[in-house]
Amino acid sequence: xxxxxxxxxxxxxxxxxxxxxxxxxxxxxxxxxxxxxxxxxxxxxxxxxxxxxxxxxxxxxxxxxxxxxxxxxxxxxxxxxxxxxxxxxxxxxxxxxxxxxxxxxxxxxxxxxxxxxxxxxxxxxxxxxxxxxxxxxxxxxxxxxxxxxxxxxxxxxxxxxxxxxxxxxxxxxxxxxxxxxxxxxxxxxxxxxxxxxxxxxxxxxxxxxxxxxxxxxxxxxxxxxxxxxxxxxxxxxxxxxxxxxxxxxxxxxxxxxxxxxxxxxxxxxxxxxxxxxxxxxxxxxxxxxxxxxxxxxxxxxxxxxxxxxxxxxxxxxxxxxxxxxxxxxxxxxxxxxxxxxxxxxxxxxxxxxxxxxxxxxxxxxxxxxxxxxxxxxxxxxxxxxxxxxxxxxxxxxxxxxxxxxxxxxxxxxxxxxxxxxxxxxxxxxxxxxx
Amino acid sequence: xxxxxxxxxxxxxxxxxxxxxxxxxxxxxxxxxxxxxxxxxxxxxxxxxxxxxxxxxxxxxxxxxxxxxxxxxxxxxxxxxxxxxxxxxxxxxxxxxxxxxxxxxxxxxxxxxxxxxxxxxxxxxxxxxxxxxxxxxxxxxxxx
Numbered sequence: 001x002x003x004x005x006x007x008x009x010x011x012x013x014x015x016x017x018x019x020x021x022x023x024x025x026x027x028x029x030x031x032x033x034x035x036x037x038x039x040x041x042x043x044x045x046x047x048x049x050x051x052x053x054x055x056x057x058x059x060x061x062x063x064x065x066x067x068x069x070x071x072x073x074x075x076x077x078x079x080x081x082x083x084x085x086x087x088x089x090x091x092x093x094x095x096x097x098x099x100x101x102x103x104x105x106x107x108x109x110x111x112x113x114x115x116x117x118x119x120x121x122x123x124x125x126x127x128x129x130x131x132x133x134x135x136x137x138x139x140x141x142x143x144x145x146x147x148x149x150x151x152x153x154x155x156x157x158x159x160x161x162x163x164x165x166x167x168x169x170x171x172x173x174x175x176x177x178x179x180x181x182x183x184x185x186x187x188x189x190x191x192x193x194x195x196x197x198x199x200x201x202x203x204x205x206x207x208x209x210x211x212x213x214x215x216x217x218x219x220x221x222x223x224x225x226x227x228x229x230x231x232x233x234x235x236x237x238x239x240x241x242x243x244x245x246x247x248x249x250x251x252x253x254x255x256x257x258x259x260x261x262x263x264x265x266x267x268x269x270x271x272x273x274x275x276x277x278x279x280x281x282x283x284x285x286x287x288x289x290x291x292x293x294x295x296x297x298x299x300x301x302x303x304x305x306x307x308x309x310x311x312x313x314x315x316x317x318x319x320x321x322x323x324x325x326x327x328x329x330x331x332x333x334x335x336x337x338x339x340x341x342x343x344x345x346x347x348x349x350x351x352x353x354x355x356x357x358x359x360x361x362x363x364x365x366x367x368x369x370x371x372x373x374x375x376x377x378x379x380x381x382x383x384x385x386x387x388x389x390x391x392x393x394x395x396x397x398x399x400x401x402x403x404x405x406x407x408x409x410x411x412x413x414x415x416x417x418x419x420x421x422x423x424x425x426x427x428x429x430x431x432x433x434x
Numbered sequence: 435x436x437x438x439x440x441x442x443x444x445x446x447x448x449x450x451x452x453x454x455x456x457x458x459x460x461x462x463x464x465x466x467x468x469x470x471x472x473x474x475x476x477x478x479x480x481x482x483x484x485x486x487x488x489x490x491x492x493x494x495x496x497x498x499x500x501x502x503x504x505x506x507x508x509x510x511x512x513x514x515x516x517x518x519x520x521x522x523x524x525x526x527x528x529x530x531x532x533x534x535x536x537x538x539x540x541x542x543x544x545x546x547x548x549x550x551x552x553x554x555x556x557x558x559x560x561x562x563x564x565x566x567x568x569x570x571x572x573x574x575x576x577x578x
Contacts, residue, residue, distance in 0.1 A: 163499070163500045
């Protein structure tokens with residue numbers, strides 16, 4: 001063992017650094033060590049899996065970096081899966097190359113380079129929906145914000161939010177700085193959020209999880225929140241909604257839900273026996289405010305429905321298909337669902353793609369509607385059931401977002417105008433006095 | 435003309451000299467910054483419309499985004515990046531962006547962490563020279 005700036009290195013670390021496996025692996029090791037120095041980590045931690053974001057085209061530097069790694073013989077140390085791409089390899093019509101040749105061809109090339117590097121080309125922001133996900137206690141590299149929060153909170157795998165290049169470098173050397181959410185101390189709950197004032201029935205509605213996540217992110221920022229009062233049978237789609245919304249509106253990389261998530265069988269475990277730094281009762285008024293802040297305008301004619309942010313799961317399709325079966329999206333409205341290739345293959349086996357196609361629903365794979373501005377007709381008034389989409393899209397696209405439930409999205413798409421389920425928008429449903 | 439010397443923590447080494455551009459608020463190098471032109475595009479940023487190209491950029495912190503390293507590396511590649519970045523707090527993403535740009539394009543941009551007190555003593559227009567070890571020589575701008 002030798003030391004660099006107080007950091008223990010083993011023989012392989014040292015060999016990589018010295019260029020024994022080439023200049024690309026040496027750069028990767030230097031980047032990981034630099035990150036360790038900056039974060040004050042005292043050691044490096046082996047990882048067993050990575051989900052990288054640097055495959056999302058973000059300018060020519062991204063292509064140059066990937067090309068450098070491939071050309072200089074870099075080799076991945078762990079199974080490495082890819083996040084969504086800016087473009088779809090399967091459906092080239094979604095973002096025609098002629099409209100934006102530099103960006104589209106760059107994004108395609110980047111996808112090819114990461115496949116050459118040896119990545120598993122899953123192209124999804126919801127890799128945890130695919131078989132072969134990591135397990136409780138595994139140290140991994142996550143990068144996309146909802147995936148980081150889902151892996152940490154729901155799976156109980158351990159990762160910080162790794163930015164571009166560091167994600168790839170860590171996957172190459174198979175090590176990360178041992179800091180933050182990799183450590184027990186970093187995973188200790190800090191803030192207790194209680195739901196006593198929120199009706200039990202509402203806590204089973206999907207819209208509640210999006211809104212709760214949105215509120216949680218804004219209040220907790222980067223502190224670890226602990227939620228008490230989620231129903232024990234909360235499903236992974238609902239926990240995905242909390243993860244995505246809290247990571248978008250704040251910087252929540254991990255939450256615990258008592259009696260639901262694996263590191264929080266009880267309150268004491270979530271806080272590791274330490275007192276919460278603050279106890280915050282979520283109020284109906286706060287949730288109503290958060291819910292309303294996700295819609296920019298009111299009702300009226302609807303241009304598009306965009307769902308599947310993060311990528312739609314098999315179980316979400318199982319809810320969508322009966323709602324759409326035998327119905328037809330209005331002529332003036334477009335309906336897009338973003339998902340992964342993997343889930344697409346599963347729904348095709350079920351014969352669901354044919355039903356959705358007949359209903360006028362278009363399923364998009366590899367990418368997402370909120371950063372694929374050339375998705376046909378993505379402008380005007382767009383309805384989504386995703387708090388994350390509603391939060392980000394107005395800044396990225398020329399759209400007015402309207403937030404609602406899956407059922408409201410479907411009904412609105414069929415009618416061609418925003419339709420509200422009054423029951424869900426009455427304040428007393430959310431626990432407020434009427 | 436008055437000059438002084440301070441020392442900053444080095445997150446990525448490099449030698450640089452340039453005129454200070456002091457940002458009043460954090461900046462996202464992805465989303466809030468156009469890496470093709472070096473111009474700050476964040477609608478809510480007080481320095482929106484300013485170009486960081488060739489400047490000694492001093493800011494409280496970068497707004498966290500996984501895309502930060504790409505924004506920095508791409509701006510450096512296109513020659514519209516700052517000559518140095520000094521932050522109020524340590525930031526892995528900014529350092530990694532500069533490090534990767536150095537490896538790919540041979541352009542070394544120092545990334546530094548400066549004490550709040552040192553940052554407070556600087557004005558846009560001051561001239562700063564940075565050594566690889568984080569020593570900064572500051573020449574205050576003349577005010578008329």
